[in-house]
Structures are given as structure tokens and as C-alpha cells.
Amino acid sequence: MPAPANGRVARKIFLIATEESGDRLGAHLMKVLRQRLGDAVTFEGVGGLAMAREGLKSLFPIEELSIIGFSAVIKQLPKVLRLIGQTVAAVVRARPDMLVIIDSPDFTHRVARRVRSRDPSIPIVDYVSPSVWAWRPGRARAMRAYIDHVLALLPFEPKEYQRLRGPPCSYVGHPLTEQLALLRPNAEEQQRRNGTPPVLLVLPGSRRGEIRYHMAVFGEALDHLHAQGKEFELILPTMPHLLEGVREGVQSWKVAPRIVVGEQEKRAAFRIAAAALAKSGTVTLELALAQVPMVTAYRTGGLEAFIVRRALTVTSVILANLVIGENVVPEFLQENCTAEKLADALGEVLSDSPMRRRQVEAFARIDGIMSTGNQPASVRAADVVLGMLRKSRRTA
Template sequence: MPDETAANNSRRIFLIATEESGDRLGASLIKALRLRLDDAVRFEGVGGRAMAREGLVSLFPIEDLSIMGFAAIPKQLPAILRRIRETADAVIAAAPDMLVIIDSPDFTHRVARRVRARCPVLPIVDYVSPSVWAWRPGRAKAMRSYVDHVLALLPFEPEAYRRLGGPPCTYVGHPLIEQAGLLRPDAQELRRRDAAPPVLLVLPGSRRSEIRHHMPVFGEALRVLRQSIPEIDVILPTMPHLVDAITKAVAGWPLQPRIVVGEDDKRAAFRAARAALAKSGTVTLELALAGVPMIAAYKGGAVEAWIAQRVIRVPSVILANLVIGENVIPEFLQKNCVPDTLAAGLGEVLRDTPLRRRQIEAFARLDAIMATDNQPPSSRAADAALAVFRR
């Protein structure tokens, strides 16, 4: 589009992403926007390492906003509020053509509200919907006052926004769609899935608080499971900065898992795995796309559990269940996250049972459910964002 580029040679886009997942989305969006606008665009804002590799100089390190659970928020609140003010001031000073806020709604939406109050004409796009369909549904309608368009990762979200009276919402696709081919086994790996001893993935989470809460009960569940399935090949994928904590946590387990680090080794483990014990979250969708039957569990702190019990309004907290539209993955949350129940659930998905077969059949429908017309999600997101700008 050379004519448009020439006519708009001072275009500036401000992006805000404060978590690693949002940082990766932001980096892909920058690439896609640059392809469409050539060199006639400048990016400013807040981001992490991935966005920095695309040339964005972050206003501050996103690690400043690392928060572990509800209970940790009060101690960090003054610093968070200061960063919100600084970021809103930076947006106004930059005078961009568009603001894109990416996930982290407790931070980014507060910035967006301040910016809208001071600059009502600035287009604001929200990339990654807050979970209005799960809790605090009134947020959807409130967002109309400061968000012009929502770019959704999940296919059911546009309908949720219509139902709740929120701003316009477009399904652009989940980034996991692009990784599906890397998660699915070839013929040799498929044979390993059916061979003995079965490969069991254990995925306790990526935060230290999750490791602290999940590792003891997961280890005890394996102890119980070995009474009925003595030989199990356990693989535990993790990240470099968590290896020491994981190694210490598994020291007392009845069998020592193979700890693998990095995306390549993690994907190889997904391709070989017969089943998984996973912390509830995005990883359940990743496993489902890989065709790995699973059970999901979550055990949080007392404050977090008390809040969650009172605000969550969906029939399942398992992301894969919500996307499929059917509760095919058993969830063991809080008081139900105990060794005996976890072991029993794992026995069902490791063996050839109706539950295992039902999950495999449901997972096979995901490609159609999450289809993006063969376009990468970042490309769809860039096109939708530019459409808002042009309007």
C-alpha cells in the first residue's frame, strides 16, 4: 500500500504489554503492522524482551509489575499506581495515532481510562479480552467508554461481548494455533504414546507460588498412582529460572521426573505424552491441541480461593473446556486437589477408558472451532487494528 504509506509517513503506535505472554503477542503484532506499513510507522510503549527485539524501548522493565496472586497486590499497589500514572502521561506526551493495550487488564485498562479522559479522540484497541464471560461481566459494558475494539483470542468471545453489551469484538485467533503442527506427533512419536511405560507430563505452573502449592500434592498423587500403574515415565517441562525450585521440590517424590527446559524439549514431550496432570490455565488448551488427554488441577492460597469462589461464573475454569464447549477435562480445584482424586483421574486418562476416548474425540474438533481462515492470528490482529485506525 505505497500510496497510504506516503500519505501517512508519521504514523505512531503506542503499545502496552506487561507480562511475557502479552510481550510475545506485542512483538508479533509489531512485525505484522510493519509489514503493512513499511517504515512509515514508529512504535513506543511498554514491553519486554520480545518487543525490544522488534525495536521497542520500554518505558520501564515489565518485571516491575510481577505480581504473584491476589494476596501480593496490596504491598505493591503504590508502585503499580505510580506506573499507571507514568504510562498514561507517556501516552499523552507521545501523541500517537493509536493505543494498543495487550492483556493485563488490571494495569492496561486503568491506563486506557486515563488516556481516554484526556484524549477522547485517540483510538484504543484492546488485544486479549479480559475474562468478562467468567467473572465481573459488568466490565464489558463499562469498556465501551474507553475501548473502541477488542481483539479476541478465543472464538466464543465476540458473542459474549454482544450478549453483555460491550464494545465491538473480533476473533483474531490464539497464537497456539500456529504451534499446533509442532505439538502433534509424527508416526514414531504416536507409537511412543501407546508404548510402555506410558509418558506422563506433569505441569505445575510457571509461577513460584504455583510450584509451592502444586508440587507436594502432585508428588503424592504419583505415589498413589504407582500402586496401580507401577511403571511411569514422568516428564516435567519447566523454564530455566525455575529449574532449581523444581529440582528441590521433586527431591522427595517417589520417582524422579525427567526435567526438561526450553520450548523445543517441551514440545517433544507433548508429542510423546500419553496423558498429563496440568495446572488449570492456557496449558490445557496447548495440551488439547496436541491431542494429549489430561486432568487439570489448581490449588491456590486462602485469599485467592475465597475470592475465586465468589466471582467465577462459568461452568468450568478449564480453558480447553470453554473453547470446546463441553466439560471433557475433569477439574480438581482447591479442596478437591488431593492425591487420591488426582491419582484416580490420572488412571482414567492413562488407560483406554471412555473418558480418554471422549477427550481425544473432542480435541479433534479444535482445528475447526479455532479456525482463522489460514491466516496467522497476528496478521488478523494487525488488519483489525488498522481498520479501527482508519475509521
């Protein structure tokens, strides 16, 4: 690689992100690194549309890995293994100054292990920790063999890596904390949030498989809630690629929701919502930051449920609960995810109940818990990457 015009040593960074959320993280990291290094940095790797806008030409479309559930992975295992091999070969051939893997540990960690085996001189950073604090804690210690540093999105994760004897870990902040103005209401929106009938959000998931598992039971719960005499305005935010499945799922609902499509419409719905029924996941943290009380649920296939249930080491799978340090958000998992139980909990969270008040009080503390000062997550992540580049054994 020719030296850049400013005389600085050129750096090549290989990034791998196979989901939309990771793609956004990768794009922000690329943008900050280019701001810091200018033409002294180049990027290769795997990513989506956001990283493409920052100049990355992806090795393959990330849609090829839009797989959910253990059974789905098994069915597509030959393709997954082929893409892992293709990615490892590309990394080793590129000989980058750093490999940054972003989330999607089932794919990215397999790549990282093979890269470390074939070329131990490539530093490897893991952006977004796998849930070692929730299940399979032994992964943390195993990661020391092939991960040099973990960039954590959740404030409790560095202590967990110390406790579990994992690789060095730095809390860089969650990108959601940079979007508070988009999540919280202005005066007019607050009036609607406090108004009647209350706006109830329904969030069945961000993947097709999740929607299949949740739509029927969510619809039944809302029917029960309506039959109990509760009034509410129902809004279901979704994304364009999920719209067909959502429309098909609500056909059996007796209470019809207003479906809104796209990130902007979703944020607008969050700002006026009084409560939410949500599939567990990152959206629970998003709702907590938006200060929307919620009821959460999760259903999945029998094989995945069997494995996860026996491996869990935490008392809650709800991110909002884990960050706050209290189980303030009710969760209904697998056989406990019934229409009757969801409806009863929603009735509480839609009224001035102790459950609702406890959530509101807890969510008011979350800004302080997740604070990173005035630095965005992408800037803190870039600081760690740049510090490692300066110390790298490949570029010393």
C-alpha cells in the same frame, strides 16, 4: 514526526504488554504492521524481549510486574500504582495514533481508563479479552467507556461481548493454532506416544507462586499413582527462570521426573506424551491442540480463592472445556485438589477408559472450532488495527 520517504502519513502506536505471552503477541503484531506500513509506523511502549527484538524500547522492565495473587498485588501496590502513573503519563505525552493494551487487565485496563480520561481522542484496542465470560461479567459493559475494540483469542468471545453489551469484539485466532506442527507428533513420536511405559507430563504452572501451590500435591498424587501399580515415564517441562523452584519442589517427590527446560524441549515432550497433569490455564488449550488427554487442578491462596469462587459464572474454568463447549476435562480446584482424587483421575486418563476416549474425540474437533482459515492471528489482529487507524478521529 517527519513524514516518511514514501509520502504516507506516519503512524505512532503505543503498545503495553507486561507478561511473556503478551510480549510475544505484541511482537508478532508489530512485525505485521511494519510489513504493511514500512517506515510509516513507529512504536513506543512497554514490552519484553520479543518486542525489543522488533525495535521497542520498553518504558520499564516487565519483570517489575511479575506478580501473582491478590495478596501479592496488595503488598506491592505502591510500586504498581507508580508504574501505572508512569505509563499513563508516557502515553499522553506521546500522543499516539493508537494505544494497544495486551492482556494483563489488572494493569493495562487501569492505564486505559486513565488515558481515556486524560485524552479521549486516543483510540484504544484491547488485545486478549479479560475473562468477562467467566467472572465479573459487568466488566464487559464498563469497558465500552474506554475500549474501542477487543481482539479475542477464543472463538466464543465475540458472542459473549454481544450478550454482555460490551465493546465491539473480533475473533482474530489464538497463536497456538499457528504451532500445530510443533505440538503434534510425527510417525516416530506417535509410536512413543502409544508406547510403554506411557509418558506422563506434569505442568505445575508458569509462575513461581503457582509452582509453590502445586508441587507438593502433584508429587503426592504421582506417588499414589505409582503405589497403585501404574507405570509411567514422568517429564516435567519448565522454563529457565523457574528451574530453581522446580528442582527444590521435586526433592520431596518419591517418583523423580525428568526435567526439561525451554520452549523447544517442552514442545518435544508434548509430542510424545500420552497424558498430562496440568495446572489450569492456557496450557490446557495447548494440550488439547496437541491431543494429549489431561487431568487439571488449581490451588491458590485463601483470599483469592474466596473472591474468585463467589464471582465465577461458568461451570468450568478449563479453557479446553470452554472452547469445546463440553466439560470433557476433569478439574480439581482448591479443596478438591487432593492427591487421592488426582491419582484416581490420572489412572483413568492413562488407560483406555471412557474419560480418555471422550477427551480424544473432543480434541479431534478443536481445529474446526478454532479455525481462522489460512490467516494467522497476528495478520487478522493487524487488519483490525489498520482498519481503525484509517477511521481514527485523530488521523482523519
